[in-house]
Amino acid sequence: MPHLEINLDELLIGESVWRNLRFSCERLNIGRQSIDCDAGQLQLAGKHLPVSLQLFLRQKKIVLTIEPARREKWHLAVAWRPEGWQSSLRIVNGQGRRLAGLLPQYAAWPQLRQARINGTIGLSGRETLLTEWAAKLAITELSFSDAEGLRAGEDVHLQLEADAQRKQQGSWQWRGQLAWLAGGVFWQPFYFTGGGHRLAVxxxxxxxxxxxxxxxxxxxxxxxxxxxxxxxxPALALRQARLRAENLEMAALFKSIIQPLAAETAWAETEASGRAGFSWHYQDTGQQSLLLDLQDVTLIDTRERFSFEGLVANIPWQSNGRSTGTIRLEHGQILRIPLGSVHFSLETEGMHFSVPYVELPVLDGKVVVENFNASRQATDWQWQFNGRLFPVSMEKLTEALQIQPMFGTLSGIIPKMNYAASVMTMEGVLVFNLFDGVVVARNLVLTEPLSRTPHLTMDMAMHHIDLDLLTRAYSFGRIQGRVDVEVSDLELVNWEPVRFDASLASSPGRYKRRISQAAIQNLTALGGASAMPAIQRRLLSFFEQFRYAEIGWRCRLRGSVCQMGGIEPASSNERGYVLVKGSGVPAITITGYNRQVDWPELIKRLEHAIKSGSPIIH
Incomplete structure (x- = not known):
């Protein structure tokens, strides 16, 4: 029986190189019209595959069939004509893992793990020149991954149709369609699932x-x-590109694309709705342009820190030109504080953006932002602005914040604020009016304001604060007078205090100094069970109000422990500190004895005292 063996050290097809191919046939049937091999073997990429071979001499055609497993078939037919050659590969339930050793093995690329392939691939050409190809494939159960686990696909189902023709001077004209029907793909940081995505190119x-x-x-x-x-x-450098889209659904766009890019920021916990469109042009000579269009967009933070509704924007941008866009907001809220309708212009020039002036209604007042400028520097954004706060009712503000009512108005001047490298700083001092007094903030540094754990440090002073405006609405009790407050080394983590040195003292000057019976009882509870002598406690039942000379309180907070103090030490035979120094007849003096207090528990019980009028503080 004739025997056939073919060894190829290297086979070049297009740009693909296959090495060490070996075909052998132990039982070769030679006839006048054909040469047949029913039980051959092909060694390819280190694997041995059963093969049947038919060579039709007159038709100049070879048919190669590989059936490596039950119900799996790879059927290759190649025919030679004077005008050229043609080949077709028909695949039935082909296992993709058989191709893994034939595909390029680049460390940076995900590697094929598994796939089931059905369909046909056709090629034609002249001599060694490929002139045309076409493919129609259904790929199911596709899985792939890279070594780091940053790119992977699982149970992906695809349908592919593509063809290409060689034109003059070696160029190719090609087209293709790809439908992604099922499965999931993770491509750091994105995760997509199939369900009708389509690509035509x-x-x-x-x-x-x-x-x-x-x-x-x-x-x-x-x-x-x-x-x-x-x-x-071959460098794969982008020379030019154009992208255009209209009426994109913001809910899915935000969840699938924007949120993965904004991990560890407030945008990662934001829900969106509305429509968006854009047009982008890129040229490697430096010419770039972008037009962003937003229609009736709503952005809502799931942690209720902010929301913006009815956002409409048309923002053109050029890399080397000046443009002006418009932004309109119907309404919104920040920390439950409602914002009114606002409409302003945005000026762009390269990577510089500016808003000269905008008025933002806030409750019954407004915030004016002036000289807002933002620019891209290296890999970070920098921006700055200044502004003013026009009087806002404290009663309306505390109602919006869902805290105990306060009275008076809040207004002030916002100095120049700077943001760079995820840190916001303040030039000068922030001054605003509150409770008929003046509040001054200095040395403000806010790190990563849009992250899940913002960090704030600052110093603050409050001068001549009207205690009557501050306390008149509280069950805690009413106090008339003026106080100065100093808070240094204030540090907040996720808006919770972890460190400060604070002191409160009566303001100098002449003014009415009165304290109610309810306020005395609550301050007494702050100081401990023995904060007031028994004879003074009996006087509380006879008088509604008492005079005082001074009020004072100090707290040195470290972590969750407040080291407390007052106006001055108590008398020499006591270990406490004076919180309220009495004046007149009868004189009421309140002395504190709790030097170390758990801060969260103190706040919790103060809130209980304010709401119920019945403190339980030990």
Whole structure:
């Protein structure tokens, strides 16, 4: 029985190189019209595969069938004609893992793990020149991954149709359609699931470039993006590109694309709705432009820190030109504080953005922001602004914040604020009016304001604060008078205090100094069970109000422990400190004895005292 063995050290097909191929047939049937091998073996990529071979001499055609497993078939037919050759590969339930050893093995690329392939691939050419190819494939159960686990796909189902023709001077005209029907793909930081995503693309390519003349990406639940572009080969450098989309669904767009890019910021916990569109043009010579269009967009923070509704924007941008856009907001809220309708212009010039002036209604007042400027420096954004706060009712503000009512108005001047490298700082001092007094903030540093754990440090002073405006609405009790407050080394983590040195003292000057019976009882509880002598406690039942000479309180907070103090030490035979120094007849003096207090528990019980009028503080 004739025996056939073919060994190929290297086989070049297009740009693919296969090495060490070996075909052997122990039982070769030679006839006048054909040569047949029913039980051959092919050694390919280190694997041995059963093969049947038919060579039709007159037709100049070879048929190769590989059936490596039950119900799996790879059927290759190649025919030679004077005008050229043609081949077709028909795949039935092909296992993709058999191709893993034939595909390029680049460390940076995900590697094929598994796939089931059905369909056909056709090629034709002249001599060693490939002139045309076409493929129609259904790929199911596709899985792939890279070594780091940053890119992976699982149970992906695809349908692919593509073809290409060689034109003059070695260029190719090609087109393709890809439908992603099922499965999930993680491509750090994005995760997508199939469900009707489609890609249609056509273009040309040669040894110097790949040109996409027309492309359309349809993302299920989001919308369609049209694109074109050119990539330089072999470096894959982008020469030019155009993208255009209209009426994209913001809810799915935000969840799938924007949120993964904004991890560890407030945007990662934001829900969106509305419509968006854009048009982008890129040229490697430096010419770039972008037009962003937002229609009736709503952004809501799931932790209720902010919300913006009815956002409409039309923002044009050029890399080397000046443009003016518009932004309109129907209403919103920040920390439950309602914002009114606002409309302003945004000026852009390269990577510099500015808003000269904008008025933002806040309750019954407004915030004016002036000289807002933002620019991109290296890899970080920098911006700055200054402004003013026009009188806002404290009663309306505390109602919006859902805290105990306060009276008076809040207004002030906002100095120049700077933001760079995720840190906001303040030039000068922040001054505003509160409770008929003046509040001054200095040395403000706010780190990562949009993260989940913002960090704030500052110093603050409050001068001549009207205690009557501050306490008149509280069950805690009413106090008339004026106080000065100093808070240094204030440190907040996620808006909770972890460190400060604070002192409160009566303001100098002449003014009415009165304290109610309820306030005395609550301050007595702050100082401990023995904060007031028994004879003074009996006087509380006869008088509604008492005079005082001074009020004072100090707290040195470290972590969760407050080291407390007062106006001065108590008398020499006592270990306490004076919180209220009495005046007149009868004189009421309140002395504190709790030197170390758990801060969270203190706040909790103070809130209980304010709401119920019945303190339980030990």
């Amino acid at each position: 056509s273009g040309t390519s040669n040894g110097q470039s790949l040109r996409i003349e027309r492309g359309e990406l349809a993302l299920s639940g989001i919308g369609q993006v049209a694109f074109s572009g050119e990539v330089e080969r």
